[in-house]
Amino acid sequence: MTLSKSLKLAAITAALALSSTAVLAKDLTISVWSGGTGESENYRVDNIEIAADELMREAAISGEELTIKVEKKTFTSWDDFKQAVTLAAESKTAPNIIVTGHEDIAPWSQSGLIRPIEDYIDLDAWPMSQIYPNLLDIASFNGQVWGLPQDAESRPFFFFKPHMKAIGYSDEQIEALPAKIESGDYTLYDALNDAKKMQDAGLVEQGHGFYPRVSNGPDYWQFYVSFGGEIQDKETGKLVFNKQAMTDMYQFFADAVKMGVTSPTHLGTDWGQWYNEVANGKAGIWHGGTWHYARYKKEGQQDFFGNIQFSLIPEGNANGKPNTVTHPLVYLVSNTGDDEVAEISSQLVAIASEPRLNTLHAIKSGHLAIGSEQTAIPLYANDRWASEATVRLLPHAVSMPNNTEFGAFWNVMFKGLEASWTGQKSVADAVADVEAEYKATMADAIIMK
Structure with a gap:
């Protein structure tokens, strides 16, 4: 003081x-x-x-x-x-x-x-x-x-253990998964492949293999970081738009839809439905918050550690890193x-x-x-x-930055993600629109990479 x-x-x-x-x-x-x-x-x-x-x-x-x-x-x-x-x-x-x-x-x-x-x-x-x-x-x-x-x-990645076992994972491999994710040896695309195996085996319904949060939220910045994105420049305090990281992030969710493990209409799903489904094995892999632990118990999941594994969000590619948002x-x-x-x-x-x-x-x-x-x-x-x-x-x-421009920066990012996720725009067009809007409305507040 x-x-x-x-x-x-x-x-x-x-x-x-x-x-x-x-x-x-x-x-x-x-x-x-x-x-x-x-x-x-x-x-x-x-x-x-x-x-x-x-x-x-x-x-x-x-x-x-x-x-x-x-x-x-x-x-x-x-x-x-x-x-x-x-x-x-x-x-x-x-x-x-x-x-x-x-x-x-x-x-x-x-x-x-x-x-x-x-x-x-x-x-x-x-x-x-x-x-x-x-x-x-x-x-x-x-x-x-x-x-x-x-x-x-913080906001972890979750896996439903019985489904992981059903597609070939041993108990030892499931317990080792968080460390494997932390080291970068298990990526977001590995998760999509496992989600597809769960659906192909009939363990979960179509579009429930990878089951993200159903609305805009801080969680989605984790995926930007997973593909090498930086939210704020430490030296200048300015926000950072990494075009390649944003492209790779949007492409990941577009690929999840193309593989059929995530629905193009998933955003907007009722939160009560979502909580009940992820808590009780109706979804294979998802992401959420540490506070979900209490909600899953309320939804009837009485053996969390027996049925659910949790970890950092995996890295998306070699440019990014495993992480979590607090x-x-x-x-x-x-x-x-x-x-x-x-x-x-x-x-x-x-x-x-x-x-x-x-x-x-x-x-x-x-x-x-x-x-x-x-x-x-x-x-x-x-x-x-x-x-x-x-x-x-x-x-x-x-963490997300305390920056007066961040709310607008965030809204533009999610608008582009939603457009590419739902198929309203191609990934390239969505990213181009995001870049154009950033340059037109807040160019002085953003470092473009």
């Missing part, structure tokens, strides 16, 4: 101390909204409520009168969530605490919707001091820390209310980030730890999924 930041934090703390009777004696209402949040992710908002109870108990012991009411709202749909936040911001009624993807930090900080959390809490103090530095980096933009990571995750959600403090409200909101976020509280969310929802001390919490340490996924995936994780 710089001297100027320390002085600002000290000034806020001093002001709160001088006005503690006036501020802390009255009731406060703190609102928290969370996007992309299903039933198993309730602790994203519940931990703020638990934190409020803790803060009120601490205030009572100090002889202060503090009442905090937490108003919670969750959205399963990211589109509905983003629209609600945007409308609330326009009417100056944004929630005090927002749980969202880290990619929103760049545009929302520049629009003035959020405040740097480092202005209200000491990042060198516990529990912030034990949060993994790379996650704090992901919560940063333009030299400031704007939020705290709410969770960590897309942490973050706690952000909005500009709603004054500095005193922001300070209380930040304290709640800090308490919610303590190892024991964050572990409640991690284990229930199938996410990973945000800090080093969580591995010592028995609930986390004794969970096989959390332990194995952390070691196998996170060291190879890449």
Whole structure:
């Protein structure tokens, strides 16, 4: 923390101390909204409520009168969530605490919707001091820390073990598959060939051999990296369009459709249907998120480790590498209310980030730890999924950049992927259109390769 930041934090703390009777004696209402949040992710908002109870108990012991009411709202749909936040911001009624993807930090900080959390809490103090530095980096933009990571995750490749056995893999070969993928000895095209064998053997229906996610999402950047793509230039911070990598990525999904292992109409499949099918062996090979572990159990898959193998996304060719994307959600403090409200909101976020509280969310929802001390919490340490996924995936994780142009960059990429996937355009034409749109709309923000 710089001297100027320390002085600002000290000034806020001093002001709160001088006005503690006036501020802390009255009731406060703190609102928290969370996007992309299903039933198993309730602790994203519940931990703020638990934190409020803790803060009120601490205030009572100090002889202060503090009442905090937490108003919670969750959205399963990211589109509905983003629209609600945007409308609330326009009417100056944004929630005090927002749980969202880290990619929103760049545009929302520049629009003035959020405040740097480092202005209200000491990042060198516990529990912030034990949060993994790379996650704090992901919560940063333009030299400031704007939020705290709410969770960590990554996006693995999955194989249904009984189907792999049925096409000739031994138990030993299946167990060795993650290492074989990590070394580059098993590629994305090997996966398509195995998916075709499963369909030819009648193990899964046509178009279910390779069963990707059914909508746009961060996962698809993994395939770009698998074919040698780079998302952001480290030196300049600019986004990177690698034409060959994008071409090879689009071609991979077009080839999956041509082989019949993925349907040209797969995108838009109902998510509930998709979860049930991949959890119960109606698909052969697919990709998803670490949090899917909890959902698969809900769908009836009670022997995950007996039936499902997981790994990094394989490399696509010699230009690329095995990888996984991590897309942490973050706690952000909005500009709603004054500095005193922001300070209380930040304290709640800090308490919610303590190892024991964050572990409640991690284990229930199938996410990973945000800090080093969580591995010592028995609930986390004794969970096989959390332990194995952390070691196998996170060291190879890449993240999407906090860049104001990334949303537009992303939308253009996926539009081209969808066009080539569904056969509306050839791969060459889709890539040409992507390149043309990049040059026309954001040439200064992109390095063309």
